[in-house]
Amino acid sequence: MRILNASGCLDALAAPEVARQLDAFVTKTVTPLPREGNAPPRIAETAHGMLNAIGLANPGRERFLAEHLPRLRELGLPLWVSVGGFCADDYAETCTHLEGIEAIELNLSCPNVDEAADSAAEIVAACRRTTELPLFAKLSAAHPDVAEVARAVAAAGADGLSLINTLRAVALDRLLRPALARGSGGLSGPALKPVALHAVSVCHEATGLPIVGMGGIETGRDALEFAVCGARDIALGTVLFSDPGAPTRVREELEAAATEAGVVIVDDGKGLAKSPETQRKVPA
Amino acid sequence: MQSSASPSRHRVAAVERVGPYTLLRLERGDLEPGVPGQFFMLEAPGRLLPRPFSLCLAPPGELAFLVDPVGPGTEALCRLRPADEIGVLGPLGHGYRLDVERPLLVGGGIGIAPLPYLAEQLGGSPPVVLGFRSAEHAEAAALLPGAEIVVDPVLVTEVIGPGFDVLACGPEPMLHAVAALCPTAQLAWEAPMACGYGACYGCVVEIDGALKRLCLEGPVLDGHGRYQVPAVSRRVVSA
Numbered sequence: 128m129r130i131l132n133a134s135g136c137l138d139a140l141a142a143p144e145v146a147r148q149l150d151a152f153v154t155k156t157v158t159p160l161p162r163e164g165n166a167p168p169r170i171a172e173t174a175h176g177m178l179n180a181i182g183l184a185n186p187g188r189e190r191f192l193a194e195h196l197p198r199l200r201e202l203g204l205p206l207w208v209s210v211g212g213f214c215a216d217d218y219a220e221t222c223t224h225l226e227g228i229e230a231i232e233l234n235l236s237c238p239n240v241d242e243a244a245d246s247a248a249e250i251v252a253a254c255r256r257t258t259e260l261p262l263f264a265k266l267s268a269a270h271p272d273v274a275e276v277a278r279a280v281a282a283a284g285a286d287g288l289s290l291i292n293t294l295r296a297v298a299l300d301r302l303l304r305p306a307l308a309r310g311s312g313g314l315s316g317p318a319l320k321p322v323a324l325h326a327v328s329v330c331h332e333a334t335g336l337p338i339v340g341m342g343g344i345e346t347g348r349d350a351l352e353f354a355v356c357g358a359r360d361i362a363l364g365t366v367l368f369s370d371p372g373a374p375t376r377v378r379e380e381l382e383a384a385a386t387e388a389g390v391v392i393v394d395d396g397k398g399l400a401k402s403p404e405t406q407r408k409v410p411a
Numbered sequence: 412m413q414s415s416a417s418p419s420r421h422r423v424a425a426v427e428r429v430g431p432y433t434l435l436r437l438e439r440g441d442l443e444p445g446v447p448g449q450f451f452m453l454e455a456p457g458r459l460l461p462r463p464f465s466l467c468l469a470p471p472g473e474l475a476f477l478v479d480p481v482g483p484g485t486e487a488l489c490r491l492r493p494a495d496e497i498g499v500l501g502p503l504g505h506g507y508r509l510d511v512e513r514p515l516l517v518g519g520g521i522g523i524a525p526l527p528y529l530a531e532q533l534g535g536s537p538p539v540v541l542g543f544r545s546a547e548h549a550e551a552a553a554l555l556p557g558a559e560i561v562v563d564p565v566l567v568t569e570v571i572g573p574g575f576d577v578l579a580c581g582p583e584p585m586l587h588a589v590a591a592l593c594p595t596a597q598l599a600w601e602a603p604m605a606c607g608y609g610a611c612y613g614c615v616v617e618i619d620g621a622l623k624r625l626c627l628e629g630p631v632l633d634g635h636g637r638y639q640v641p642a643v644s645r646r647v648v649s650a
Contacts, residue, residue, distance in 0.1 A: 141609030141627060144416050155612075163622050170605050170613030172460050172484070177605060181612045184622070301482075316459055368606035369454070369461050371500070372417025 128354055128381065128392050130374050133315075133341045133364030134209035134232060134265070134289075135181065140198055145367065148374035152204045153362065154195075156211035156234045157221060161187035171298045171306035176316035176343075177365060178298050180309040183211055183237055188221050205229040207263070211237060215245040215253035222258040231260050235280075236267035236292035237313075248279040255284030263339060265289035268326040274333035287337040289362070290326045294319065316365040317343040324356045331357025345373075347380025354392050418454065418461070418498035423491045424473055430550030432521065433489040434467065436475045437499065444469035445502025447509070447529035448580070448599050448631040451476070452607040454498035455484030456491065461500065463604045465525035465580070465630070467554070474499075477551070479521040503607045507597050507631050509533055511576035515540065516555075517567050517589055517596075519581025520548060525599060527554045529578060538575075542567035542585065568592050599631045 129150035138155070139146035146152045164184025171178045186195060199206055208225055211234040212218045222231055233254060235247040245253075251264055264280040266273055268291040277288055293313025298306040305311075323342025331338055340358030344350055345366045353361050366373045385392055425436040435453075442451075444466055452461035453476065462484045468475035480486045491497065507529055514537040518526045523541055530537055539558035542565070543549040552560050561567055568588045571577065577596035579589045586598045602625045605611035615622040618632065 135612070136610060138609045138612075142416075145608075145610070148416065164612065164615070167613075167615055167622075168603050169615065170603055170611060172458060172605075175459065177459055179605075179611070179613060184612055184615075365459070365605075368611050369452075369459065370417060370498075371606070371608060371610070376417070 128350065128358075129360040130350075130378055131207065131339060131360060131362040132367060132374075133362040134207075134234065136364040136367050139202055139204070140195070142371060143202055145371045145374070146202055146204060148372070148378075149204065150360075151207055151229055152199065152202065153207040153232060154191075154199065154209050155185055156183050156209040156237065157185050157188055157191045158183055158211045158213075159188050159217050159220065161185065161190065166308040168306065168308055169312075171300070171312070173296075173298050173314065173316075174318065176314050176318035177368075178296055178307055178312035178314055179293070180307045180312035182309070183234075185211075188224065192224055200227070207232050209234050209265070210254075212250075215250045218250045219253040219257045222254045222260070222262075225258065225260060228260065230263055230287075231258065232263045232265050232289050233285075234265050234292070236265055236269075246279075247276055248283040251280045251283040251285045261286040263287040263289045263337075265292055266326070266330070267292045267294070268322050268342075269294055273326045274329040277330035277334045277336070281334040281336055285336065287339065287359075288330055288334065289339045289341065290330055290358075291319070291323045291342050294322065315343070317345060319343040320349060320352075324352060327353055327358050328356040344377065347377050347382070347384040350377055350381045351384045351388065351390065351392075355390070418452065418500040420496050421474075421499045423493050423495045423497070425493055426489075426491060429477065429554060430548050431479070432548075432551050433478045433480065434475055434554075435478055435488060435491060436468075436470075436473050437497070439469075439472050439474050442474060442499060443502060444474060444528070446506030447532050448506030448525050448578075448597075449502035449504050450607065450626075450630060451499055451501030451503065452604075453488060456487045456495075456497065458484045458487060460484070460605050461498070461607070462488070463503075463601075463607050463626075463630075465599065466502070466528050467524045468527050469531070477521065477524040477554070500607065504626050504630050505628070507578050507599070508633070511578070511597075513575050514538075515571065515575035515577050516558075517571060517577055517579035517581070517585075518542070518555075519567060519579075519585040520544060522579075522581030522585070522599070522601075523551055523554065525580050530555065540567050540570055542581070595633070597631050597633050600625055600629055602630075 165182035296314035320343030340353035341362035421437040427434040464476040577593040580599035602614035
């Protein structure tokens with residue numbers, strides 16, 4: 128089980144000593160044109176979670192490829208580039224420019240932009256025609272049937288799934304105003320974990336694709352739960368904000384948690400942890 | 412960012428009331444105090460996210476932070492007792508430049524927090540002007556003996572004389588007023604922050620016409636009119 132960062136939760140150039148703890152670094156989502164992102168305030172703490180409405184702030188494809196990607200390569204880490212856009216052609220065009228990276232994550236589920244994207248399967252299919260790199264589809268658990276979306280992107284050529292993105296949510300401040308300037312934002316942190324475990328479980332069952340599980344992972348025990356539900360790898364997001372040493376800590380804790388639970392994490396490309404207790408099917 | 416990626420654990424040495432504020436003294440351990448105006452992320456017990464604080468005092472073996480209980484995180488910090496332990500990350504960001512010829516320290520409310528350490532590092536007992544909204548808040552001026560104190564409705568900008576190198580920290584309207592009066596002032600700004608080291612992109616402010624992360628660019632920004640902190644940026648972080 129490898130440990131990645133959730134896209135948008137770490138700037139590897141600003142904090143290389145945090146990125147180097149990871150098995151692979153996932154970039155912030157790159158869109159065709161530069162985006163300044165949303166006005167502040169962009170973050171708010173909630174019960175067992177936080178909201179963000181960054182709004183896909185990024186330098187745009189051209190500057191990312193010319194300036195950021197070469198500097199990221201100098202870190203010597205396997206790189207995943209998160210690709211975003213507002214129609215299938217946006218995503219596909221960016222994919223044609225990417226090479227020499229480990230994988231592409233297609234951000235099909237940002238809750239903080241207004242523009243409607245084409246369907247997840249259409250975007251995956253368009254990207255599949257332009258690149259041989261592994262394509263991981265990052266899905267939202269807000270869909271009534273995330274397993275159905277997973278099956279659709281699998282049929283369209285996705286090589287794996289990243290589960291899950293934040294969930295659209297609202298928080299009010301003490302004066303009962305929206306805490307974020309945008310109004311709504313994406314909920315992340317421990318509050319998300321049960322939702323994410325469910326999505327990982329049903330999508331694993333539905334597709335058998337490799338899954339990067341994420342959503343509220345704070346400890347090795349959390350990571351183990353994702354493995355048991357079918358995640359091959361995991362990603363850390365919100366926990367990085369309070370503990371930049373989390374990748375190293377979670378890796379150590381994961382080994383101890385697996386030993387304590389009598390679980391062997393089988394690296395068979397599908398990621399299901401095996402033990403007498405975990406053989407039972409996780410309810411969908 | 413510091414070389415050690417993880418926050419280190421620090422015991423509370425003492426907790427003192429200073430007017431409506433709390434001075435939280437932590438055992439320093441291996442942490443460097445950094446440059447005045449730099450900040451530390453303090454674990455807020457029971458909360459998901461740490462909170463940013465500039466260093467107030469750096470007596471031997473301690474790091475002290477001035478906390479205004481304005482929300483659940485700061486309230487939890489004010490409830491700490493000696494021998495409790497919290498995680499601390501820092502020093503982070505950019506502090507004040509100390510190579511000034513005629514320093515004048517200007518603080519407003521909880522914004523006086525970085526000034527005691529700043530005064531100590533500048534040396535020579537620099538003049539200090541402090542503004543508070545009430546007499547109770549003004550009790551915090553005890554942290555800066557000899558300071559000139561004004562209380563609402565008198566504003567600090569009414570008592571700043573000409574020819575000083577102003578180093579200021581305070582609420583946004585005060586900082587904007589100080590910047591208008593002293594264009595080259597060094598000003599310490601504040602914004603909601605989840606991480607303090609450039610990861611969350613939450614603390615952006617408008618600098619040179621673009622939204623930039625205050626934790627990396629600041630929190631102390633120098634003058635010359637290159638920054639414009641949006642008026643909405645100082646909303647309460649905790650909902």
